[in-house]
Amino acid sequence: MESSIEVIEFALADGRYAIDINIIREIVEMVPITPIPRAPPYITGVINLRGEITNIVNLNKHLALPPKELSKSQKIIVFTADTIKGNNVGIVVDSVASVVVVPVSQVKQASEESGEKEGNYVKGIINMSSAGETKQGSGLVIWLDILKLFKNIEKK
Numbered sequence: 001m002e003s004s005i006e007v008i009e010f011a012l013a014d015g016r017y018a019i020d021i022n023i024i025r026e027i028v029e030m031v032p033i034t035p036i037p038r039a040p041p042y043i044t045g046v047i048n049l050r051g052e053i054t055n056i057v058n059l060n061k062h063l064a065l066p067p068k069e070l071s072k073s074q075k076i077i078v079f080t081a082d083t084i085k086g087n088n089v090g091i092v093v094d095s096v097a098s099v100v101v102v103p104v105s106q107v108k109q110a111s112e113e114s115g116e117k118e119g120n121y122v123k124g125i126i127n128m129s130s131a132g133e134t135k136q137g138s139g140l141v142i143w144l145d146i147l148k149l150f151k152n153i154e155k156k
Contacts, residue, residue, distance in 0.1 A: 002103050002104065004102055005104060005143075006020070006022070006102075007020055007021055007099070007100055007102065007143060008027075008099050008100075009099075009141055010077065010094070011097065011099040012059060012060070012063075012065065012093050012094055013060060013065035013068060015142065016139065016140070016142065017143075017144055018100070018141045018142070018143045018144065019077070020146070021099055024078070024080070025080045025081075027096055029076075029124060030071070030072050030074045030075065030076060031046070031048075033046070034046050035047040041058065041148040042062060042154060043056070043057060043058065044057065044058045044070075045093065047088075053088065054089065054090050055087060055088065057089055058091075058092075059091045061114065063067060064083050068094070069114075070092065073095070074092050074093060074094055074095070075092070075094075076093075077093055081151075083146070083147065083150060089150065091142055100126075100128075102128075102146045106126060106127045107125070107126050107143065108127070109123070109124045110125070121144055121146075121148055121149045121152075122143065123143045123144065123145040125141070125143065126140065126143050127141075128140065128141055131144070
């Protein structure tokens with residue numbers, strides 16, 4: 001039996017992305033984000049999530065995507081605390097599509113020679129058309145290495 005990966009697919013700045021499902025704690029509706037004065041540009045701010053302060057990372061900045069105003073229709077993906085050394089961290093995405101189980105054969109691994117910094121955060125490209133998705137879900141999805149992104153943030 002062929003091995004597979006389980007990811008959550010989401011939209012961000014007109015692109016389709018995926019993250020490993022096992023590092024996600026929950027997906028929440030957009031709530032007010034409190035900006036932090038003099039915070040690094042990769043931090044959007046913080047939210048109060050049921051009494052826990054959760055840092056919100058600006059994924060658009062890290063992936064060199066165009067900035068977008070926050071809106072109530074967006075979602076916040078919150079990661080498990082052990083994803084980034086016990087800290088509560090989330091990202092804002094435009095929408096969440098679904099949890100998808102993809103056969104490994106439908107994933108093209110990212111090449112290491114991608115010299116761009118943003119390329120370092122790409123684990124692979126998922127071909128949803130070949131994965132048997134419906135026409136609506138067809139196309140290519142970028143599988144992000146969020147753990148690598150967070151390790152890079154920790155270094156800063």
